[in-house]
Amino acid sequence: MFGTSGIRGRIGDEVTCDLALSVGRALASDGYGTVVVGRDARESGRMLADAASSGVRECGADVIRLGEVATPTLARSVGWLDADAGLMVTASHNPAPDNGLKLWNPSGQAFGEDQREAISARVRDEEYDFADWDELGQQDRRDDPAEQHVDAxxxxxxxxxxxxxxxxxxxxxxxxxxxxxxxxxxxxxxxxxxxxxxxxxxxxxxxxxxxxxxxxxxxxxxxxxxxxxxxxxxxxxxxxxxxxxxxxxxxxxxxxxxxxxxxxxxxxxxxxxxxxxxxxxxxxxxxxxxxxxxxxxxxxxxxxxxxxxxxxxxxxxxxxxxxxxxxxxxxxxxxxxxxxxxxxxxxxxxxxxxxDIESYPLRRGSVEVEEKAAVMAGVREAVLAEYDDVETLDGVRVGTDDGWFLIRASGTQPLVRVTAEARAERRADDLFAEASEVVEDAR
CATH class of the missing domain: 3.40.120.10 (Alpha-D-Glucose-1,6-Bisphosphate, subunit A, domain 3)
Structure with a gap:
């Protein structure tokens, strides 16, 4: 459910109010007692923020609404407001038809892998702790002009x-x-x-x-x-x-x-x-x-x-x-x-x-694929069989005497990304072509 930068996708397809409601419910059910909610300027963010906030309150946790803010403003506000978590409705740099959700800790750090998995598991299993009618969470609307608060x-x-x-x-x-x-x-x-x-x-x-x-x-x-x-x-x-x-x-x-x-x-x-x-x-x-x-x-x-x-x-x-x-x-x-x-x-x-900083020729590109996992499995097998200096921390990175190349699946899009660099132009081109060919062969 979560990619490398939270949940992102097309509105009405991958990202819906039902999903936002579920994430809000999961946050409250997992013990986050006060959640700060903000959104970027996308019109779809209004309904997603409403849905997420309703899910939080439905399971007994409180919500502080910031309205339209920058993501770093929201992330910083979690600690400033003594809240337990932050939920930002944004697709960041993605195009206008997309939106998404990203979760934040009081330290300003995004939710880690274990935290994301805990929320995902609750959504998958629909494991929510609904509050009684008289114990629903409260909402503090910091985006209401009638309320006197220090603006985030x-x-x-x-x-x-x-x-x-x-x-x-x-x-x-x-x-x-x-x-x-x-x-x-x-x-x-x-x-x-x-x-x-x-x-x-x-x-x-x-x-x-x-x-x-x-x-x-x-x-x-x-x-x-x-x-x-x-x-x-x-x-x-x-x-x-x-x-x-x-x-x-x-x-x-x-x-x-x-x-x-x-x-x-x-x-x-x-x-x-x-x-x-x-x-x-x-x-x-x-x-x-x-x-x-x-x-x-x-x-x-x-x-x-x-x-x-x-x-x-x-x-x-x-x-x-x-x-x-x-x-x-x-x-x-x-x-x-x-x-x-x-x-x-x-x-x-x-x-x-x-x-005064020396730079080297670096090539970046992407290959659109239907099955990222299958393609990357083929890439990994081919590279491990062919090269000696291989790292698999994220995708497959190959080091050479005069450069390197990296092949990895995008965390948010149906793409396999190819990066290559060397200390000479022609060698960078050769490494990029070499890596691209590995991906094409694995498609």
Whole structure:
């Protein structure tokens, strides 16, 4: 039921009000006495949040409703409000017809594997502890304008200003019609001049697709290049991801941004948690500073789990999820934006900061398949028979003297992803073609 990033899928197909109701019931029945519920700007989120909240209350637990918020705002609010769990209704960077559910602990960390399985088991077995009519859970609507409460987004912005310094830059923030308004607010309070793009929340994502890729952020790159802006920031629909554009309009790769953040966040002897599809750029840069890399399965939930280990000072994914465990264990796009702005204001242009980091040719692609499990079983068998340096932590990763390739099933889509990297262009192409052929043969 749960993928690497919670439950996601098409509304009315994989994701329904019945499912949201069941997850709410399961949370309350599993002992989570107070649940914070929020949603992104997708219109379907209204009914899903209502259904999930009803399920929680039906089984005797209380609900605190936040309304439309960023995912990191919801994740942080669980601890702030002394709640036991958080339920965010979002499909993150997925397209508008999708929605989903993601569960959070008071620490800001997403539910771990055992917790997710416990909820899944209750839903599968319909094992719910319904409350008596006079013991139903209560609902506190923090999204009701008539109620006087400290706004969760306001509190998130306060936390960012308290955690980060800097100021004086001209920054363009592309919220992608999602929940990234907290970034613009925090940056303004920090003393930056901020202009926004696509800042009106709209779950149809009319301006650009939700995922902040280089292609989807071309308008941001062009606008930053055409103005005197020092930096461009882009978020996905729920603002857990953050990507960046230099003052000259260049979209910065996720691996370079990961290397930059990791270098700044660590000291010799510490570790950085990264997924298995991360570039050699990160490991090579950190090794020169006496910092080691600890590889995890792909997914911010796994990076966050590793970030709880002693000695891990930072965790990140090239897709745009950044975790500073001393601040929060959730990927916090607004925090990443503020920290990047601080770094640029203190040390100079982003183009210079990433320009001195050596990068290597890296190839990424996907193959659409009908049966991911069957294809991956064939891939694993073929690779183990052919290669010596093989890791199976997440998919199949093959190391060579001059590079590596990774074949793994997507956790949320009917795809098998192929990644290859080498220190020379032609070798990277060869490794990518080699890995792609393995997948095609297994289909």
């Amino acid at each position: 987004t306001e509190r998130h912005a306060d936390a960012l200003v308290e955690a980060v310094g800097g100021g004086g830059l001209e920054i363009v923030v592309d919220a992608g019609n999602g929940m990234g308004g907290v970034t613009a607010e925090a940056l303004r309070r920090l003393g930056h001049e901020v202009r926004t793009m696509n800042d009106r929340p709209d779950g149809t994502f009319p301006a650009r697709p939700s995922e902040p890729t280089a292609e989807n952020c071309r308008a941001l790159s062009q606008f930053v290049e055409a103005t005197d802006a020092d930096l461009g920031i882009a978020h996905d629909g729920d603002a857990d991801r953050m990507r960046a554009v230099t003052g000259s309009g260049e979209f910065v790769s996720g691996d370079l941004l990961l290397a930059l953040f990791a270098r700044e966040a660590t000291s010799p002897g510490e570790e950085v948690a990264v997924p298995v599809d991360t570039s050699l750029t990160v490991a090579d840069l950190l090794e020169s500073q006496g910092v080691s890399v600890s590889r995890t399965r792909v997914g911010d939930v796994y990076v966050a789990e590793r970030a709880t280990d002693a000695g891990v000072a930072f965790g990140g994914e090239p897709s745009g999820a950044w975790i500073w465990p001393d601040e929060t264990l959730c990927p916090d796009g607004p925090l990443a934006a503020c920290r990047l702005a601080e770094l640029v204001s203190r040390r100079g242009p982003l183009s210079s900061l990433v320009g």
